[in-house]
Amino acid sequence: MQILNIAAYKFVGLERLEELRAAVRDALHTRAIKGTVLLAGEGINLFLAAPSSAIHDFLAWLRCDARFHDLETKESWSHAQPFRKLLVKVKPEIIRMSHPAIQPATGRAPAVDAKTLKRWLDAGHDDDGRPVVTLDTRNDFEVDVGTFRDAIDWRITKFTEFPKALLEHRKELEGKTVVSFCTGGIRCEKAAIFMREAGVEHVFQLDGGILKYFEESGHAHFDGECFVFDERRALDPALKPRVNVGASSDNPTPEVMGS
The missing domain is CATH 3.40.250.10 (Rhodanese-like domain)
Structure with missing residues (x-):
């Protein structure tokens, strides 16, 4: 399996979200990483896939930001890229609960x-x-x-x-x-x-x-x-995909993507 898939999130106060969105998108684009990143005032949520060298290089870049220095990831592998494109979005919440008091x-x-x-x-x-x-x-x-x-x-x-x-x-x-x-x-x-x-x-x-x-x-x-919200559809307890297929028709939408 050649593609490293990571899922990660961190609740941390973020400001200047559009600037952060642009920086994250550029860092991912230059490394040819695909997937979805959500940014909000409450934190970051991401699902990304690429060869391991690209993923680890991006994570090293991201962790240089003190807000993400301790970001932990969950890793799994696939034969093919499970995402069709790269999406980096600013949202009201990184996972919508519609209860603003929950911080x-x-x-x-x-x-x-x-x-x-x-x-x-x-x-x-x-x-x-x-x-x-x-x-x-x-x-x-x-x-x-x-x-x-x-x-x-x-x-x-x-x-x-x-x-x-x-x-x-x-x-x-x-x-x-x-x-x-x-x-x-x-x-x-x-x-x-x-x-x-x-x-x-x-x-x-x-x-x-x-x-x-x-x-x-x-x-x-x-x-x-x-x-899982990508073309692999499900992972077994060994973190192996149920099937290995090509890129999905689209990335998971922010409304349903969950970590």
Whole structure:
């Protein structure tokens, strides 16, 4: 496999977004990298693909900016370029929730790493003996491709529906440790903050999402594959694509792209 695919996000306060957009686009264009980058006042969200040398060169450039010096990526490989073009956009949010009070850049919800979650699921409870449930914050069609065994799924069709669903089902979570998860971490981070503010006491986000879990814990407690928003369509627990095909008809739209 010749193409390195990366997904990354960081909630961090950003200003002068149009200038940043132009600089990021130029840096990607000169390295022939394709994919989608979203920029907002709350941070950056990106899905990119190219030969590894180009990707690593771009990341070195981006991390020279102090705001992105600790940007972490999730990596996987493919035989072909999964994106048709390069899109760099400025948006109101890097993942739309339509709740302006939720500001992850000012403080994250507690996170649990992949190995700890596996240990909890092996035992059926957390370190305090409290029952553990996983909560899928992704869209229903993503869940249908694969999810954690017995995960809570409220069948939302877009992330903006999550707050209403949580308020309708909040009592079901009482007395449990809730671990929210998504593809790469961005949606479950916002979801965990919202749940804490809504009064759910014991909430964690899965650090790095499903992709990091696959990398560190494999297929344990997970049925199926992880949907991704590019031509690969889904990754198995070895982070290998279901199929290897040419570039997709388009990049994922900012409204549905999730990490």
